[in-house]
Amino acid sequence: MADYLGKLGASVKVLPSPGHPNVLAEFRADAQVPTLLIYGHYDVQPVEPLELWQSPPFEPEVRDGFLYARGASDDKGQLFAHLMAIEAHLRGAGTLPLNVKLFIEGEEEIGSPRLEPFIAAHAADLAADTIVISDSEFFAEGVPSITYCLRGLAYVEITVRGPTLDLHSGSHGGAVRNPANAVAAIVAAMHDSRGHVTIDGFYDDVLELSAQERAAWATLPFDERAYARSLGLEALTGGESGFPVLERRWSRPTLDCNGIFGGYTGKGAKTIIPAHASAKISMRLVPNQYPEKIIAAVRQFVADHTPPGLISSVEDISSARPVMLATDSLAMRAASSALEEAFGGKTAMVRCGASVPVTELFQRLLGLDAVLMGLGLPDDGLHGPNERFKLDHLFRGSHAAAAFMQNLAAVIRG
Amino acid sequence: MADYLGKLGASVKVLPSPGHPNVLAEFRADAQVPTLLIYGHYDVQPVEPLELWQSPPFEPEVRDGFLYARGASDDKGQLFAHLMAIEAHLRGAGTLPLNVKLFIEGEEEIGSPRLEPFIAAHAADLAADTIVISDSEFFAEGVPSITYCLRGLAYVEITVRGPTLDLHSGSHGGAVRNPANAVAAIVAAMHDSRGHVTIDGFYDDVLELSAQERAAWATLPFDERAYARSLGLEALTGGESGFPVLERRWSRPTLDCNGIFGGYTGKGAKTIIPAHASAKISMRLVPNQYPEKIIAAVRQFVADHTPPGLISSVEDISSARPVMLATDSLAMRAASSALEEAFGGKTAMVRCGASVPVTELFQRLLGLDAVLMGLGLPDDGLHGPNERFKLDHLFRGSHAAAAFMQNLAAVIRG
Numbered sequence: 001m002a003d004y005l006g007k008l009g010a011s012v013k014v015l016p017s018p019g020h021p022n023v024l025a026e027f028r029a030d031a032q033v034p035t036l037l038i039y040g041h042y043d044v045q046p047v048e049p050l051e052l053w054q055s056p057p058f059e060p061e062v063r064d065g066f067l068y069a070r071g072a073s074d075d076k077g078q079l080f081a082h083l084m085a086i087e088a089h090l091r092g093a094g095t096l097p098l099n100v101k102l103f104i105e106g107e108e109e110i111g112s113p114r115l116e117p118f119i120a121a122h123a124a125d126l127a128a129d130t131i132v133i134s135d136s137e138f139f140a141e142g143v144p145s146i147t148y149c150l151r152g153l154a155y156v157e158i159t160v161r162g163p164t165l166d167l168h169s170g171s172h173g174g175a176v177r178n179p180a181n182a183v184a185a186i187v188a189a190m191h192d193s194r195g196h197v198t199i200d201g202f203y204d205d206v207l208e209l210s211a212q213e214r215a216a217w218a219t220l221p222f223d224e225r226a227y228a229r230s231l232g233l234e235a236l237t238g239g240e241s242g243f244p245v246l247e248r249r250w251s252r253p254t255l256d257c258n259g260i261f262g263g264y265t266g267k268g269a270k271t272i273i274p275a276h277a278s279a280k281i282s283m284r285l286v287p288n289q290y291p292e293k294i295i296a297a298v299r300q301f302v303a304d305h306t307p308p309g310l311i312s313s314v315e316d317i318s319s320a321r322p323v324m325l326a327t328d329s330l331a332m333r334a335a336s337s338a339l340e341e342a343f344g345g346k347t348a349m350v351r352c353g354a355s356v357p358v359t360e361l362f363q364r365l366l367g368l369d370a371v372l373m374g375l376g377l378p379d380d381g382l383h384g385p386n387e388r389f390k391l392d393h394l395f396r397g398s399h400a401a402a403a404f405m406q407n408l409a410a411v412i413r414g
Numbered sequence: 415m416a417d418y419l420g421k422l423g424a425s426v427k428v429l430p431s432p433g434h435p436n437v438l439a440e441f442r443a444d445a446q447v448p449t450l451l452i453y454g455h456y457d458v459q460p461v462e463p464l465e466l467w468q469s470p471p472f473e474p475e476v477r478d479g480f481l482y483a484r485g486a487s488d489d490k491g492q493l494f495a496h497l498m499a500i501e502a503h504l505r506g507a508g509t510l511p512l513n514v515k516l517f518i519e520g521e522e523e524i525g526s527p528r529l530e531p532f533i534a535a536h537a538a539d540l541a542a543d544t545i546v547i548s549d550s551e552f553f554a555e556g557v558p559s560i561t562y563c564l565r566g567l568a569y570v571e572i573t574v575r576g577p578t579l580d581l582h583s584g585s586h587g588g589a590v591r592n593p594a595n596a597v598a599a600i601v602a603a604m605h606d607s608r609g610h611v612t613i614d615g616f617y618d619d620v621l622e623l624s625a626q627e628r629a630a631w632a633t634l635p636f637d638e639r640a641y642a643r644s645l646g647l648e649a650l651t652g653g654e655s656g657f658p659v660l661e662r663r664w665s666r667p668t669l670d671c672n673g674i675f676g677g678y679t680g681k682g683a684k685t686i687i688p689a690h691a692s693a694k695i696s697m698r699l700v701p702n703q704y705p706e707k708i709i710a711a712v713r714q715f716v717a718d719h720t721p722p723g724l725i726s727s728v729e730d731i732s733s734a735r736p737v738m739l740a741t742d743s744l745a746m747r748a749a750s751s752a753l754e755e756a757f758g759g760k761t762a763m764v765r766c767g768a769s770v771p772v773t774e775l776f777q778r779l780l781g782l783d784a785v786l787m788g789l790g791l792p793d794d795g796l797h798g799p800n801e802r803f804k805l806d807h808l809f810r811g812s813h814a815a816a817a818f819m820q821n822l823a824a825v826i827r828g
Contacts, residue, residue, distance in 0.1 A: 046680060
């Protein structure tokens with residue numbers, strides 16, 4: 001990233017961190033024009049299960065108009081659309097319509113755990129009039145979308161320990177409490193039969209959906225059956241009974257087991273009582289829930305549900321606060337019309353069930369509501385095998401990014 | 415095995431099977447003396463987790479009077495005591511006191527799935543007056559034991575499938591039913607809060623413990639706290655409330671999760687809804703339960719507990735019927751006094767929670783109740799890391815095996 005940005009003419013700094021380094025770059029056009037900060041991330045999700053990839057995840061391959069690779073959409077491809085826009089302005093006009101800064105981090109996929117002190121310490125470097133992030137997606141093909149609310153995250157790993165070593169389940173079965181059965185019971189107890197999360201206080205701080213939003217969402221072109229089929233499902237039976245699918249994905253908090261493991265996991269039979277078993281549990285949080293409060297409630301829940309004779313622990317893996325952004329800013333309008341110019345159609349204002357932790361940090365630490373101008377599509381396969389990015393979205397996305405800079409320069413004074 | 419037995423003077427056959435071959439050997443002493451069949455197995459359990467072994471599992475190492483290796487006790491060491499006894503008789507007397515056959519298989523640890531047709535087809539080769547199996551253990555150090563009842567086994571793997579691919583748990587969490595949560599819920603539902611198995615009909619055929627056995631077990635030197643501590647536990651909270659520990663291990667059926675796996679199981683966070691998740695579930699059965707009936711009940715249970723929107727399957731991995739043996743035979747008495755001669759102490763008649771599937775097959779197909787003359791100790795660490803066999807038990811065990819042949823020749827006519 002640093003090399004590439006340097007070749008485009010930016011002044012670039014690679015700032016080491018205890019984890020992956022941060023890249024800061026600046027294209028200075030003029031002291032009189034406004035400054036845009038573009039955020040992206042160069043890190044990606046793990047690629048496993050590798051055997052399900054049709055081409056190697058780190059050898060990009062174009063098939064049928066899509067670029068297949070890990071990170072193609074999340075977030076290298078979406079970020080690259082902005083680099084193409086910068087290059088286009090520089091080649092065409094010889095200069096950018098505004099000052100542009102870039103901030104590219106490498107720990108988004110682990111929840112940006114070290115970003116809060118970094119942003120606080122580099123507030124001057126990051127100072128801007130507007131921030132844009134392309135790390136989200138269209139509501140549907142043909143429906144350009146700006147996201148105004150992201151769910152937060154609380155991710156924990158629960159471990160239950162029993163005997164010192166794996167034991168013969170014949171000799172000891174019936175005497176020894178089984179940690180794998182116990183972890184299953186703890187995870188199972190986290191939902192009731194109607195899909196509601198049973199952790200004490202889980203819903204206490206949930207901001208209820210406004211009537212205005214509910215009405216707006218009803219007008220979105222959402223085909224529930226097509227969405228289910230695109231995932232290989234007959235029906236959408238996750239989440240809480242009594243809420244429509246979009247609310248369950250966007251405005252309701254959820255709890256999912258992202259991984260569960262213990263004992264023998266190879267082929268065939270091994271007759272053991274495992275010494276320990278674990279579950280990775282993540283909760284998606286909505287305004288106004290706080291991860292710290294939710295994780296404390298999970299710790300209490302796990303302690304209360306650990307059977308006598310076993311020992312449990314809860315490790316805090318990562319967290320991010322939910323964020324709600326103002327929808328009526330000049331920057332939002334500039335992005336909306338840029339998307340419409342590049343893609344056609346009318347830009348929808350949507351929420352998103354996922355987290356982009358930096359968004360909340362920008363709001364809290366820099367006082368800026370970022371514009372989430374997603375360029376991906378719902379079937380890009382983020383986080384899974386065969387992640388892809390539609391090349392048409394890369395090209396039109398760079399058009400939208402270039403138009404956004406132009407629009408922004410016209411409406412905001414530097 | 416075949417080479418070693420050949421060198422000792424046996425006529426040996428290695429009989430191929432679709433799996434691991436069977437070794438049959440015969441030392442023919444005299445047409446007028448009885449025939450003893452010794453059964454053992456050369457296969458072992460998987461060695462994982464390898465990092466917990468103090469020395470490599472397949473490089474036997476002697477430390478403090480114990481031989482450490484996978485199979486040291488289960489079942490190579492215990493079988494070897496009989497080979498030493500044969501060698502001792504041949505070197506000392508020049509002949510064996512009776513005809514000795516050996517039958518050594520290689521699939522005991524996967525439940526001897528191909529043994530039933532093999533035994534039926536080789537009934538003449540295996541014909542004997544008495545069968546001895548050393549693949550069990552002393553009740554405690556200093557308490558030689560003969561096992562008269564073994565639990566059976568029904569081992570299944572449950573898989574729950576949802577979306578075609580792992581999905582982003584932020585984007586889709588709340589819409590998509592999670593297979594990992596579902597498999598946890600299925601496993602959790604298999605027990606009630608008092609540790610009873612909830613599968614319909616599970617206890618229907620259980621043979622209740624006789625008053626005589628209950629009284630005999632009460633006289634066994636069982637230190638519950640020492641047993642718990644030897645496993646690294648504060649308390650024995652497994653199995654059904656309301657039954658003493660020995661009954662929970664020996665005369666009550668149990669259900670254990672031997673492995674559970676799904677989703678991301680590496681370090682840190684991956685925020686996915688897994689496409690599928692599985693659990694390996696084994697049930698230890700007691701007389702007069704039948705594995706076929708129990709597995710059918712499990713299939714129904716899993717179908718009934720699979721949430722809408724997901725698909726489940728139950729794979730039958732292995733099974734063995736429980737077996738109850740006559741305790742008052744001449745062979746049992748010959749074994750009992752041989753153990754007392756070699757080890758001192760009084761031989762206890764015990765049950766065992768584990769399975770040795772061939773025992774039931776010998777009873778059903780050959781009409782012979784085997785003598786289960788265990789030479790192991792409860793802390794040999796079967797199936798786990800650092801499995802070991804006490805060398806003193808190997809030496810005294812070979813003495814007991816030699817004395818058993820002598821005693822048997824004296825009381826049984828060939």
